[in-house]
Structures are given as structure tokens and as C-alpha cells.
Amino acid sequence: MSQAEPQTPVPVVAARNLCKTYQLGEQQVHALRDVSFEIHRGEFVAIMGPSGSGKSTLMNMIGALDVPTSGQLAIDGTDIGSLSRDELAALRNHTIGFVFQQFNLLARTSALDNVKLPLTYSRPRVADPEAIARRCLEQVGLGARMDHVPSQLSGGQQQRVAIARALVNSPSLILADEPTGALDSATSLEILQLFESLNAQGMTIIMVTHELDVAAHARRLLRVRDGKLVEDAPVNSPPAEVAA
Amino acid sequence: MTLAEFIATAMIALRRNVLRSVLTTLGIIIGVGSVIVMSAIGTGASKQIEAQIASLGTNQLTIFPGSMNVGGRQGGAGSAPPLTEKDLRAIRENVTGLVAAAGNMNGSATVVVGNTNWQTQINGSSAEIQAVRDWPLTSGRFYDAVEAAAGRKVAVLGATVARELYGEADPVGTNVRLNNVPFEVIGVLSVKGQAGGRDQDDVIIVPLATARSRLVGRVRVPDEIGQILVKVDDRYEVSEVQADLERVLRQRRRVAPNAMDNFSVRNFAEFLATRDATARTLSLLLASAAAISLIVGGIGIMNIMLVSVTERTREIGLRMAIGASGSDILGQFLTEAVLLCLAGGFIGLTLGAGVSILISTLFGWPVYISPAVVLMAIFASASVGVIFGFVPARRASQLNPIEALRYE
Numbered sequence: 001m002s003q004a005e006p007q008t009p010v011p012v013v014a015a016r017n018l019c020k021t022y023q024l025g026e027q028q029v030h031a032l033r034d035v036s037f038e039i040h041r042g043e044f045v046a047i048m049g050p051s052g053s054g055k056s057t058l059m060n061m062i063g064a065l066d067v068p069t070s071g072q073l074a075i076d077g078t079d080i081g082s083l084s085r086d087e088l089a090a091l092r093n094h095t096i097g098f099v100f101q102q103f104n105l106l107a108r109t110s111a112l113d114n115v116k117l118p119l120t121y122s123r124p125r126v127a128d129p130e131a132i133a134r135r136c137l138e139q140v141g142l143g144a145r146m147d148h149v150p151s152q153l154s155g156g157q158q159q160r161v162a163i164a165r166a167l168v169n170s171p172s173l174i175l176a177d178e179p180t181g182a183l184d185s186a187t188s189l190e191i192l193q194l195f196e197s198l199n200a201q202g203m204t205i206i207m208v209t210h211e212l213d214v215a216a217h218a219r220r221l222l223r224v225r226d227g228k229l230v231e232d233a234p235v236n237s238p239p240a241e242v243a244a
Numbered sequence: 245m246t247l248a249e250f251i252a253t254a255m256i257a258l259r260r261n262v263l264r265s266v267l268t269t270l271g272i273i274i275g276v277g278s279v280i281v282m283s284a285i286g287t288g289a290s291k292q293i294e295a296q297i298a299s300l301g302t303n304q305l306t307i308f309p310g311s312m313n314v315g316g317r318q319g320g321a322g323s324a325p326p327l328t329e330k331d332l333r334a335i336r337e338n339v340t341g342l343v344a345a346a347g348n349m350n351g352s353a354t355v356v357v358g359n360t361n362w363q364t365q366i367n368g369s370s371a372e373i374q375a376v377r378d379w380p381l382t383s384g385r386f387y388d389a390v391e392a393a394a395g396r397k398v399a400v401l402g403a404t405v406a407r408e409l410y411g412e413a414d415p416v417g418t419n420v421r422l423n424n425v426p427f428e429v430i431g432v433l434s435v436k437g438q439a440g441g442r443d444q445d446d447v448i449i450v451p452l453a454t455a456r457s458r459l460v461g462r463v464r465v466p467d468e469i470g471q472i473l474v475k476v477d478d479r480y481e482v483s484e485v486q487a488d489l490e491r492v493l494r495q496r497r498r499v500a501p502n503a504m505d506n507f508s509v510r511n512f513a514e515f516l517a518t519r520d521a522t523a524r525t526l527s528l529l530l531a532s533a534a535a536i537s538l539i540v541g542g543i544g545i546m547n548i549m550l551v552s553v554t555e556r557t558r559e560i561g562l563r564m565a566i567g568a569s570g571s572d573i574l575g576q577f578l579t580e581a582v583l584l585c586l587a588g589g590f591i592g593l594t595l596g597a598g599v600s601i602l603i604s605t606l607f608g609w610p611v612y613i614s615p616a617v618v619l620m621a622i623f624a625s626a627s628v629g630v631i632f633g634f635v636p637a638r639r640a641s642q643l644n645p646i647e648a649l650r651y652e
């Protein structure tokens with residue numbers, strides 16, 4: 001990240017003393033405790049940690065699907081704690097692209113229509129959703145499969161459609177919760193390389209993973225344990241062309 | 245989302261399970277269908293009765309000999325003294341508020357023209373009958389009082405008789421034989437249509453005196469009249485004129501103060517109006533009973549929509565994650581429910597119309613599907629969609645996106 005240009009100083013994600021507590025009957029579950037960090041434009045961050053450590057909880061809040069119990073979380077400078085349900089929905093629509101482990105594509109709906117879907121919820125309406133969706137599908141290498149429905153696509157191709165869908169609103173960041181969890185290792189690699197190339201074009205990506213060699217494709221690693229941020233470091237084996 | 249997108253999305257969802265969609269709307273189909281059939285039969289019956297009322301004239305009274313028993317049927321005509329020309333004259337001279345009064349006797353005759361035969365009803369009537377019954381001619385003229393009194397053998401043909409015997413040709417000036425007696429045709433009446441299940445145009449009108457002497461069988465007194473028909477002036481109350489008429493007739497026919505009338509005065513239009521009201525009430529009742537099945541249909545819609553919301557929890561979560569607001573989700577499921585109900589409504593409408601036409605052709609009942617009922621059926625099915633779709637749609641819109649996304 002060179003800061004020679006007059007870039008916006010506002011971080012894409014800014015968490016300050018972030019806490020999330022779930023109430024399970026009498027019992028309180030502290031899913032996140034006092035987490036603080038910043039993520040800037042163009043970063044590729046992996047989040048790791050044991051099961052139940054709070055990774056998904058953190059991703060849900062960064063994705064504006066949930067609000068903190070205490071502390072602040074600002075997405076693109078907007079404090080999500082102060083937003084209503086519908087304002088959160090609008091923020092997700094404009095700012096965030098989700099990629100899920102299970103792809104979550106609409107069945108019996110063409111790749112093109114799946115990718116177009118976020119644009120139908122955009123306000124103000126975009127001029128030519130079809131053209132944008134086509135461009136995004138071409139960007140993920142599925143220009144020839146636009147009319148295929150999910151059942152006619154391989155797992156890797158379905159995940160590409162999901163990534164195209166995440167890109168279609170030109171989001172500030174892409175959130176991927178175990179994006180390769182349902183894929184074999186060869187396909188996983190393709191998806192990770194797609195992420196790398198998107199990141200190389202300037203896209204901010206945050207990715208949750210259990211596997212170190214998946215995290216190795218990111219450039220920064222956050223480790224969580226018991227709801228606490230225990231490590232924040234650059235990834236020590238960066239891909240070759242970046243090191244050059 | 246725009247309305248077009250809502251509809252497109254809903255169509256995809258509904259097409260995904262066509263059989264279920266159709267079964268779901270069965271209640272609506274049956275509800276709307278039976279409302280249509282009930283109202284088509286009811287409105288058809290009442291329209292027919294109204295047409296009859298219009299053709300009879302609302303201010304026409306008919307006097308029969310004999311008293312009236314319960315239910316409006318005349319009884320004891322045989323024992324009571326017949327109506328006579330004297331009764332008719334007394335009415336003309338003493339009852340105020342009448343436009344005209346006419347005597348009438350019914351018979352039947354075989355009409356022969358050339359070698360064509362036709363069996364028809366004969367009305368032997370005073371010349372005033374035309375004024376009483378408000379019956380214009382399409383050709384020729386009516387006989388006048390002088391011709392009637394002279395017992396001339398002239399005949400005025402009803403439209404059906406003229407058509408059956410002459411086709412398109414004009415019968416005026418030709419001769420017909422009624423029970424072998426030659427009559428000169430002087431006029432043809434305009435079409436009046438059906439009344440009380442009988443074709444009013446299948447008739448020949450001849451002077452009363454002529455009918456009495458040549459066409460009607462035995463008469464009990466030489467100046468017997470079968471019925472007296474009067475037309476009440478618009479400026480007078482029909483009921484008041486009727487009371488006056490009864491008073492005059494009681495006096496004239498010497499009915500003792502406490503005795504029953506030996507004649508009866510009937511207002512056919514009023515009688516039919518009562519039947520009309522009954523038909524309307526009955527059809528309204530049946531239609532409302534059918535409408536209840538719309539509610540049952542609505543509950544079916546609600547049930548399936550709740551199932552659908554549960555089945556599609558993940559889809560709802562995904563839509564929320566990519567930016568659908570609560571109202572987007574609400575709109576999506578409401579549109580589905582309304583489309584389902586509208587589709588059911590249209591199918592019900594078509595089936596109902598088909599069954600109505602079938603009933604009409606099979607049983608010869610008059611049916612009428614009014615545009616108002618069609619609009620109401622469409623509106624009602626859309627309303628059922630909104631009302632019963634609301635609870636499931638609202639439930640969908642209030643799902644927590646995180647839990648919805650995790651739903652298996």
C-alpha cells in the first residue's frame with residue numbers, strides 16, 4: 001500500500017472495543033470481547049481461530065448483519081450501531097459483497113439472474129443491471145455460462161457466480177466466510193487465485209478460514225481465540241509476484 | 245424492487261411448484277366459481293322477472309271473478325257470478341284514476357292461412373285493450389269501439405303468429421280462418437316477449453263480442469267477460485284506485501258488507517316484484533354462503549405461504565444479506581399470495597362462467613353474469629391474497645438474516 005496519492009484516510013473497517021454478548025437463558029456467551037482493529041482499502045485479510053472463537057460473529061458485524069453489544073464498528077466511516085434494520089440493509093447492498101461457504105445461489109435461476117439480484121434491491125436504481133452483471137461474470141471467467149442454472153455448474157463455478165454477485169454492486173469490501181470450505185483443493189486454489197487477482201485490482205477482501213495454506217493467500221492475518229484478537233500480523237509467505 | 249420485478253420473482257417461485265400452486269388455489273377457485281354461478285342464476289332469474297314486469301306494466305290491474313285464496317291463486321271462480329259488461333261499465337263510470345278499462349275473454353283456435361296451420365291463443369278484447377296493455381302495432385291498425393261493438397270479424401296478430409304464418413310478408417289486408425271462421429287481418433302487434441313462462445306474442449286479438457259469439461265455447465250469461473283489465477293513471481296511487489275499484493265492484497255486484505269479495509283484483513307486476521325480491525334474496529344468500537369458501541380458500545393460502553416461508557428461509561436470509569429491506573421481502577411474499585389468489589380467481593371465474601352457460605343450455609334457465617360481479621370476484625380474490633398473505637409475508641420480512649442464512 002503506497003500512500004503517495006491523496007487516498008481517503010477513512011478505513012473500510014474500524015472496530016473499537018468491539019463486544020458481542022449473546023444471552024442464552026441465564027447464561028451469557030461472550031462471543032467477542034474488546035476487539036479493536038482497522039482494515040484499509042486494498043487489504044486482503046484472513047481471519048483464523050478455533051471453532052467457536054467468534055470469527056463468524058465478527059464477520060456478521062463487519063457485514064452489517066448484526067450490531068455490537070458495546071463498542072463501535074464503522075464500515076466506510078458509518079457507525080453501524082446507530083443504523084436501523086433498513087439502513088443496515090441499504091449499507092450491505094451498497095458497501096458489502098458476501099461470499100458464503102454454501103454459495104447460497106437461488107436454485108433454478110440463471111447465473112446472470114443470480115448476479116443481477118443485488119442490483120434489484122439497489123436504491124437509486126442502476127441504469128443497466130444486465131450489462132453490469134455480464135461484465136462481472138466475465139470478470140470471474142464465466143462469460144460462457146451466463147444462462148446456466150446452479151445445478152448445471154460445478155462447485156467452483158457456483159462459487160465464481162457467487163463472487164460475481166458479490167462484485168456486482170462495486171462494494172467497498174468482500175466478506176468471505178470459509179469460501180473454500182465446500183470445495184476440493186484444486187478448485188479452492190482457483191477461487192483463492194481469483195481473490196488474489198481481485199485484490200491486485202484494488203478490492204478489499206476479508207476471509208475467514210480454518211486452514212493456514214488458505215490464509216497464506218492473504219496478506220494480513222488476524223487470529224481470534226475465545227472472542228479476543230490474539231494476533232495481527234502480515235502473512236509471512238506472501239505470493240511470489242507480490243514479493244518481487 | 246419494482247412491481248414488475250416483484251411479479252417476475254413471484255412467478256418464478258410459483259412455477260417452481262405448479263401442482264402445489266394449483267392445489268393451494270383450489271379453495272379460491274371453488275369459492276369464486278360458486279359465487280359466479282349463484283349470482284349468474286340469481287341475476288338471470290331476477291332479470292327475467294324484471295323484463296316481465298316491464299312488459300306487463302306496473303300500473304295494470306286485472307279483475308277476475310271469484311275470491312282469492314291464500315297464495316294469490318284464484319279460487320271459486322265456478323261458483324261466483326261471472327264478470328259482465330255491466331261490471332265493466334260500472335268501473336268505467338265510477339272509478340276515478342283510470343286511463344282505460346277493457347274486458348277480455350280467452351280462448352284458443354287453430355289459425356289457417358292457405359295451407360299453413362298454427363295453434364294459438366285468442367284474446368277477445370274491448371278496443372281499449374291496446375291502451376291498457378300499452379301495446380303498439382308494427383303494421384296496420386287496431387279496431388275501434390264501434391267495430392268491437394258491432395262484432396266485426398277483424399283480427400290483430402301477435403308478432404309470433406305473424407312470423408309463423410307469414411314469415412317476412414305483411415299480413416295486413418289478408419284473411420285468416422280462426423276455427424274455420426274467416427277474419428280480416430287489420431294489424432300486427434309489436435314484440436312483447438315472455439311473461440310467466442308464456443310467449444305473450446303467440447296470440448290473436450279479436451273484438452270481445454266476436455270472440456264471445458264465434459270462438460269461445462259456452463257462456464253463462466250473454467254479456468260475460470272473462471277478466472277486466474284496467475290501467476291506472478300515473479298521477480294516482482295504484483293501491484287507492486284498487487280500493488276504489490273494489491268498493492265500486494262490491495256495490496255493483498251486491499256483496500253483503502261482511503261477505504268476501506266475489507271477485508279478485510290482482511296486480512301482476514306487484515306479484516312478480518315479490519318474486520323478484522325473493523329471487524334476489526335467495527341468490528344473495530347462496531352467493532354469501534359460497535363466499536365463505538373464499539375464506540376457507542384464504543386459510544389454505546395462508547397455510548401454504550407459511551410453509552413456503554419456512555422452506556425458503558435461506559433464500560430470505562440471502563436476499564436480506566445482499567440488501568433486501570423488510571418491505572422488499574414483505575412485497576415479494578404478498579405479491580406471491582395475491583398472484584396465487586388472482587390466478588385462482590380467474591380460473592374460478594372461467595369455470596363459473598362455463599358452468600353457468602352449461603346450466604343455461606341444459607335446463608334453459610336464464611343466467612346473467614354481471615360485470616359488477618366479475619369485478620367484485622377479482623377484487624375479492626386479490627383481497628383474500630392481501631389479507632391471508634400478510635401474516636406469512638410479515639413473518640418472512642421479520643426474520644433475522646443471520647439465523648435465516650444458517651437455517652438448514
Ligand SMILES: Nc1ncnc2c1ncn2[C@@H]1O[C@H](COP(=O)(O)OP(=O)(O)OP(=O)(O)O)[C@@H](O)[C@H]1O
Pocket residue numbers: 022023024029030031049050051052053054055056057058
Ligand atoms: N445466536 C447466538 N446465540 C447464542 N450464542 C451464539 C450465537 N451465535 C454464536 N454464538 C456463540 O458465540 C460463540 C462464537 O460463535 P461463532 O459462530 O462466531 O464461532 P466461529 O468462530 O465462527 O466458529 P466456527 O469456526 O465453528 O464457524 C460460540 O460460542 C457460539 O456458540
Ligand SMILES: [Mg+2]
Pocket residue numbers: 055056057
Ligand atoms: Mg463460523
